[in-house]
Amino acid sequence: MLDCEKNDEISIIAKISSWDIDAYFCIVEKYKEKLLTYILRLTNVTYEEAENLLQEVFIKAYKNINSYDEKYSFSSWIYKMTHNLVIDYYRKNKDKETISLETQDEEYKNLIDLLDNWQDIEKDLVKKELILEIRKILNELDLKYREVLILRYLEEKDYNEISDILRISPWTVASLINRGKKIFAWKINEKNMRF
Amino acid sequence: MKDKFSENIISKIKNEDIKNLPKMYFVFMNFMIWLFFVFSILFWSLALSITFSYIFNDDILFNSRIWIFYLLKTYLPIFWVIIFAVFSLLTYVNFKFTSSWYKFPIVWVLVWNILTTLFLWYFFFYIWVSQNFEYFFRKNISFYSNYLVKDMESRMVSAWQNPDDGLLVWKILEVWEKYLKFKDYDESIWKVDFSDSIIRWRVVLETWYNIKIIWKKLSNDEFIAEEIRPYMMWSKWMMWDFETDDAIYNGWWRWMWGDMMRWGWMMR
Numbered sequence: 001m002l003d004c005e006k007n008d009e010i011s012i013i014a015k016i017s018s019w020d021i022d023a024y025f026c027i028v029e030k031y032k033e034k035l036l037t038y039i040l041r042l043t044n045v046t047y048e049e050a051e052n053l054l055q056e057v058f059i060k061a062y063k064n065i066n067s068y069d070e071k072y073s074f075s076s077w078i079y080k081m082t083h084n085l086v087i088d089y090y091r092k093n094k095d096k097e098t099i100s101l102e103t104q105d106e107e108y109k110n111l112i113d114l115l116d117n118w119q120d121i122e123k124d125l126v127k128k129e130l131i132l133e134i135r136k137i138l139n140e141l142d143l144k145y146r147e148v149l150i151l152r153y154l155e156e157k158d159y160n161e162i163s164d165i166l167r168i169s170p171w172t173v174a175s176l177i178n179r180g181k182k183i184f185a186w187k188i189n190e191k192n193m194r195f
Numbered sequence: 196m197k198d199k200f201s202e203n204i205i206s207k208i209k210n211e212d213i214k215n216l217p218k219m220y221f222v223f224m225n226f227m228i229w230l231f232f233v234f235s236i237l238f239w240s241l242a243l244s245i246t247f248s249y250i251f252n253d254d255i256l257f258n259s260r261i262w263i264f265y266l267l268k269t270y271l272p273i274f275w276v277i278i279f280a281v282f283s284l285l286t287y288v289n290f291k292f293t294s295s296w297y298k299f300p301i302v303w304v305l306v307w308n309i310l311t312t313l314f315l316w317y318f319f320f321y322i323w324v325s326q327n328f329e330y331f332f333r334k335n336i337s338f339y340s341n342y343l344v345k346d347m348e349s350r351m352v353s354a355w356q357n358p359d360d361g362l363l364v365w366k367i368l369e370v371w372e373k374y375l376k377f378k379d380y381d382e383s384i385w386k387v388d389f390s391d392s393i394i395r396w397r398v399v400l401e402t403w404y405n406i407k408i409i410w411k412k413l414s415n416d417e418f419i420a421e422e423i424r425p426y427m428m429w430s431k432w433m434m435w436d437f438e439t440d441d442a443i444y445n446g447w448w449r450w451m452w453g454d455m456m457r458w459g460w461m462m463r
Contacts, residue, residue, distance in 0.1 A: 016215065017218070022205065025201050025202070025204075025205050028204050028205070029201050032200055032201060051200070055200075055204060055207070059204070059207065059208065062208055062213060062215055063213060063214070063215055063216055064215070064221075065215045066215055066217060066221055067216070163298065167291075167297040168297055169297060169298055169299055169300050169301070170298070171300045172301075
């Protein structure tokens, strides 16, 4: 088995391209947690469904590994693939009401920090209900706003990476983030949420 | 996450013998997408150039009583407008598939597209690609010539068959001195004085030739032709004769010559 620590991503991808299936283990190991969390944040799916989706993502990524262009980061490439599969799934199951509680409270710290600009937040009092409310508000947002906010504040991607993942210009990313933040804050105010 | 998630993925790939697609496949697909993109842009510009060449024909240059609404109503080539719309859509869809265009703001892309289209539009006119392309359609596609061109002719005739507004179209029955015996499209016969009228270039004042007349009524039986125009429509870039269903010009040098003649004649 390949030593994942001693090989950089590009050389691992080169090995996968030349039919070294075991090298793919390193890619799966590196991205499985990140992508699983991303899927759970973006959709309303259960943990098991998210795992199934993730499996689909990795199989598809393996088949299409030769379409990866080294001009872009591999992370953006695999996030883009995940995003596309998730969006397909989301569109097919739009009406699902399930809210996943599997993600960690800490993940929402960035969004709560964001709210700090508008509201007097007592960060120490973050509770499970609050997390759930934030999750609900995120789910109420249009997908276009939700995905940029998640990528920016939860996945901590920069504008160029978001642009590559969503295939929109960095200017559009900036504008969507700006509007998304305003709508998010407005919904928080509307619900009179106290932290 | 389940234990052994990564191992399960690798096992699935091995057990199901899943192969990654070869690099050449993606290179080829990328090439095809670009090829189709270029093809869409070319067709798009071609359709636009043909549409404009139909609309901006001499009826707009000659006069006064003709306005843009008339030109659109009469000469708008629906077929080419549809082709234009379809290829606009295809260009847009194809654009979405190209690898890096999303990096640019949509306004830049639109400006780039408009500039390219305008350049190609003019270029196609200049080297006679659009005219020959359209001519090919008329000669080889019976639906196009039998239905679409005839439809345009009938639209033109119905716009010009309007005696109350001083517009007439159809055939010359007789010519003597400075008078015409003229049968309009509704089979009415008129006696028209053309002694002081402007007779546009390519008008043939002989029996059985088709013409268009802009006239003024002096009394119940006296009509003075202000202007006589050829029945065929033609523009700087295109010319066709409804009667013979033929293109008049078929080479850039003829176009240049025709253009010089036309401007000389308009300046007189």
